[in-house]
Amino acid sequence: MEKLFLDGTKLKYHLKELSLWQKSQLKGPLHVEISLTSGCNQRCILCCVDHLGHKSVMLSDELLKRLPRELKMAGVKSVLLAGEGEPLLHKKAALFIDDLYTEGIDVALNSNAVLLNEDFCEKSLEKLEWARFTLQAGNLKTYNEIHRPKETDFHTACFNIQKAVSLKKDKKLKVTLGIQQILLPENLAHVYETAKLAKELGVDYFVVKRFSKHPKNSYDVPDDFYLNATSEFEKCQSLKDKKFEPIVRWNNFTQDCHRNYKKCLGLPFITQILATGKIYPCSLFFHEEDYCYGDLNKESFQELIKSKQTLSIQEKIKENQDVHKCMSYCRHHSVNQFLWQFHESPEHLNFI
Numbered sequence: 001m002e003k004l005f006l007d008g009t010k011l012k013y014h015l016k017e018l019s020l021w022q023k024s025q026l027k028g029p030l031h032v033e034i035s036l037t038s039g040c041n042q043r044c045i046l047c048c049v050d051h052l053g054h055k056s057v058m059l060s061d062e063l064l065k066r067l068p069r070e071l072k073m074a075g076v077k078s079v080l081l082a083g084e085g086e087p088l089l090h091k092k093a094a095l096f097i098d099d100l101y102t103e104g105i106d107v108a109l110n111s112n113a114v115l116l117n118e119d120f121c122e123k124s125l126e127k128l129e130w131a132r133f134t135l136q137a138g139n140l141k142t143y144n145e146i147h148r149p150k151e152t153d154f155h156t157a158c159f160n161i162q163k164a165v166s167l168k169k170d171k172k173l174k175v176t177l178g179i180q181q182i183l184l185p186e187n188l189a190h191v192y193e194t195a196k197l198a199k200e201l202g203v204d205y206f207v208v209k210r211f212s213k214h215p216k217n218s219y220d221v222p223d224d225f226y227l228n229a230t231s232e233f234e235k236c237q238s239l240k241d242k243k244f245e246p247i248v249r250w251n252n253f254t255q256d257c258h259r260n261y262k263k264c265l266g267l268p269f270i271t272q273i274l275a276t277g278k279i280y281p282c283s284l285f286f287h288e289e290d291y292c293y294g295d296l297n298k299e300s301f302q303e304l305i306k307s308k309q310t311l312s313i314q315e316k317i318k319e320n321q322d323v324h325k326c327m328s329y330c331r332h333h334s335v336n337q338f339l340w341q342f343h344e345s346p347e348h349l350n351f352i
Contacts, residue, residue: 017030028076028302029271033080034080037089038056040084041150045219047217054085062297064099066296073301081093082109083273088111088114097123097124106129108132110131114149114160116133118163118167121167128175133177134182136182136187137181138198176205179201181207191208195236199246204243205245205246206246207249260340262323264332265340270331270335277295282331284327293310
């Protein structure tokens, strides 16, 4: 687990694509996050898309068949199944993963693990690069307060994660399995407890990161709250061994969400496909039609991602969006920090 890197960006390992981006010749995004559904089987108090009302839509069968090939043709290297809802609510999630895998696209999954049944694991675990399961607390009471689930969900999720771990070990699969906790006032006292549970369940790592607020949601966490979390993080480090890595996203916990960049530059590298089939630059603009790249039900991914409309929206965000009023620690934050050094080059470049 020493090579596991979750606190920043790996864009520096894609020098060819960086060079193309500098010339405005990037073929398409390297990474796409896809919402198989906008529905969810839980109502977490911190949900990023709470303002959208949780209207359940499923990605169509036709798009499930078309997308893997279209993404490959556009140069996409990885797909994360996450987004608006719980991916495993879609009955064809395993089939979609298989098709992406066949196209040579790296696939990952974010899930609450409640629907992580044996059939899905048998079909899909070997085709995933990683799967990360959300447990906001390591005890039933706090879990229920935050996830607002069915009464049995906590035990079901733990059981399913443990079964997935067993299958990984039995079949010697390469997939990396982890548990994530987003730090909130409601679960601060349970960070170590959750990390300990993660180790007991047998996953490869536990990671804790800070909450990121969407401007349209009411739930929030005060910035100064995170100053009191250090002692809990340090306790987690005692759980580290050769088989288990407790990870604190330290860069994620600076009080002011420092942005060294003045513009959002990372939009060409990461994009979002929602369950409706529409494409958006990031979660800040979900379902805002003025920021919709286009509709995959009407055109192909390759056509839409390099269309005049997409390029115009990216330029509008780049030039007009106040990055200090975006979501704190958004999906593009680390990418933007890295790219800014190319946008604002220092003098005397040849003196390396």
